[in-house]
Structure formats: C-alpha cells, structure tokens
Amino acid sequence: MPKGIILKGVGGMYTVFCNGETYSCKPRGIFRNIGVTPLPGDDCMFDVTESGQGNINEILPRENSLIRPAVANIDIAVIVIALSSPEPDFYMVDKIMATCLFKKIEPVLVANKADLAKEDIISTIKVNYGPTGLECFEVSAKTEEGLENLVQYFANKTVVFAGQSGTGKSTLLNAIVGHELMETGSISEKIERGRHTTRHTNFIHVQGGALIADTPGFSNVEPDEIEEDDLQFYYPEFEPVLGRCKFQSCIHINEPECKVKEAVSEGLIGSLRYEN
Numbered sequence: 556m557p558k559g560i561i562l563k564g565v566g567g568m569y570t571v572f573c574n575g576e577t578y579s580c581k582p583r584g585i586f587r588n589i590g591v592t593p594l595p596g597d598d599c600m601f602d603v604t605e606s607g608q609g610n611i612n613e614i615l616p617r618e619n620s621l622i623r624p625a626v627a628n629i630d631i632a633v634i635v636i637a638l639s640s641p642e643p644d645f646y647m648v649d650k651i652m653a654t655c656l657f658k659k660i661e662p663v664l665v666a667n668k669a670d671l672a673k674e675d676i677i678s679t680i681k682v683n684y685g686p687t688g689l690e691c692f693e694v695s696a697k698t699e700e701g702l703e704n705l706v707q708y709f710a711n712k713t714v715v716f717a718g719q720s721g722t723g724k725s726t727l728l729n730a731i732v733g734h735e736l737m738e739t740g741s742i743s744e745k746i747e748r749g750r751h752t753t754r755h756t757n758f759i760h761v762q763g764g765a766l767i768a769d770t771p772g773f774s775n776v777e778p779d780e781i782e783e784d785d786l787q788f789y790y791p792e793f794e795p796v797l798g799r800c801k802f803q804s805c806i807h808i809n810e811p812e813c814k815v816k817e818a819v820s821e822g823l824i825g826s827l828r829y830e831n
C-alpha cells in the first residue's frame with residue numbers, strides 16, 4: 556500500500572501526492588467511527604482501485620495539528636505583515652507566534668512590501684522581534700527582493716502562510732512558485748466583492764522541495780489552549796529572566812522586583828510584546 560501526503564481536502568475528497576503523482580481519495584468509513592478527520596499535511600497510507608478511485612486507509616501519527624486552519628505536520632508558520640498598508644496587527648502576530656511555539660511549529664515573521672517600507676514599522680519590528688531570536692525577513696513580492704532567502708530557508712519544509720488579509724500572502728506565494736496558481740486581489744477589490752480569495756488550504760510544491768500553503772482563517776487564531784500562567788513560556792525572550800522574579804507566583808504585571816518588567820525597561824523585551 557503506497558504512502559502519500561494529503562495536499563488538500565474539499566468536500567470529503569482528498570488530493571494525495573505520491574511519487575510525483577496526485578490521486579483523488581476518499582477516507583474509509585473507519586475514520587468517521589474513530590473521529591479522525593484527515594487534514595492537509597497528513598501522511599497517509601492509501602490505495603487506488605481499478606476505477607481510479609483512491610481510498611485513504613490510515614493516517615500516520617502527526618507531529619502537530621491545528622484546528623483553524625485545519626492542517627497537520629507543519630514545520631514553519633510564516634506570519635506575513637506589510638511594511639506599509641494594511642497597518643501591521645502585532646497583537647495578531649503575537650497570538651499566532653505563541654500558538655505556534657505551543658504547538659512546536661517554528662514561527663517566522665515576514666515583512667512584505669519592502670518596496671513601500673515605512674521606517675517606523677521596521678524599527679518596531681527590530682525592537683520587539685529582535686530579542687525573540689525568531690527569524691525575521693524583509694521582502695517584496697513585487698520586486699522579488701529577499702525571496703531567494705525565503706526559498707532557501709523553506710527548503711524541504713512544510714510551510715503555511717498566515718496573516719491579515721492584504722499583506723500579500725497570495726502574491727508572495729505566486730512569486731515563490733513562479734507562476735500564477737493562486738488568486739490574488741487588491742484590498743479594494745476584495746472589499747467590493749465581499750469575499751476572501753483563499754478558501755481552502757492547498758499545499759503546493761516549490762523549488763527547494765518545500766510544500767507551501769496559503770491558509771485561510773489563520774488570522775483568527777486564538778492561543779486558547781495555553782493556560783494563562785503558561786503564556787510566559789511561549790515568549791522566547793522572557794526565558795532568560797523567568798524564575799528570577801522576587802515572587803515565585805509573579806505574573807509580571809504589578810509585582811515588585813519583577814525581572815520581566817526590568818527586562819522591558821532595559822529593552823531586552825520589547826514593550827509592545829510585553830503589552831500584548
């Protein structure tokens with residue numbers, strides 16, 4: 556029985572990739588009985604009948620999975636923001652980052668529209684995301700500046716793109732893939748038509764052996780599986796000072812001799828990150 560990877564699922568039918576070919580497959584009834592829903596990114600065992608109809612027989616154990624968007628086995632989540640419009644929503648960025656770290660997915664910040672860059676946004680990124688140690692890239696999907704670095708970084712990884720509408724995710728993916736596979740639209744077009752241009756998660760192979768997908772719905776991610784007291788562990792730049800506050804139970808808000816707040820005042824933790 557061949558092993559494949561699920562690239563997308565629409566209306567109960569799944570596209571399974573194996574040895575350079577794709578197969579349209581249905582999950583066997585057993586999945587419904589045990590409450591398992593196949594997800595894009597899943598490794599599976601499948602077979603193809605003579606009629607050409609494929610069956611997914613088994614989902615292999617997952618490295619990780621997300622519910623919204625419904626994807627599995629993600630190595631890297633690319634959080635795309637724009638260096639001009641729309642204005643970056645760093646609260647959303649931080650919610651996605653914490654959720655990814657909790658799920659053992661590497662979050663990467665990509666600042667797109669470098670061709671229109673505003674200096675104040677670049678400096679906000681440096682001050683707040685430099686101390687996290689997480690990878691940050693400055694690119695332009697339009698001029699293709701910085702894209703080569705991204706492609707190299709993604710080599711052989713399973714990658715999803717997340718972020719606000721209008722930041723250039725589809726344009727960036729098109730530029731990376733090298734041809735128009737995705738729909739793109741300007742912000743005004745989208746508002747006029749009142750629709751989202753990306754509806755399903757669909758993994759695409761790109762040069763360097765990466766699998767990449769635009770992921771509708773990622774901007775609604777809430778870190779709701781993380782306990783309040785544990786959130787601090789998903790802020791990598793807090794790590795050097797955690798456990799060093801005066802009070803063991805410090806939640807780093809109003810307590811005296813709080814090392815987190817000291818680190819914020821010394822610029823070792825960005826104040827925007829701390830507020831978020």
Ligand SMILES: Nc1nc2c(ncn2[C@@H]2O[C@H](COP(=O)(O)OP(=O)(O)O)[C@@H](O)[C@H]2O)c(=O)[nH]1
Binds near residue numbers: 725
């Ligand atoms: N100037 C400039 N515009 C860009 C760039 N990337 C995307 N855009 C534009 O931003 C708008 C939104 O892009 P789109 O890819 O649809 O964003 P998405 O909603 O994140 O998928 C479109 O009008 C794009 O042409 C870029 O690097 N520079």
Ligand SMILES: [Mg+2]
Binds near residue numbers: 726738
């Ligand atoms: Mg899009």
Ligand SMILES: [Zn+2]
Binds near residue numbers: 808810815
């Ligand atoms: Zn503290």
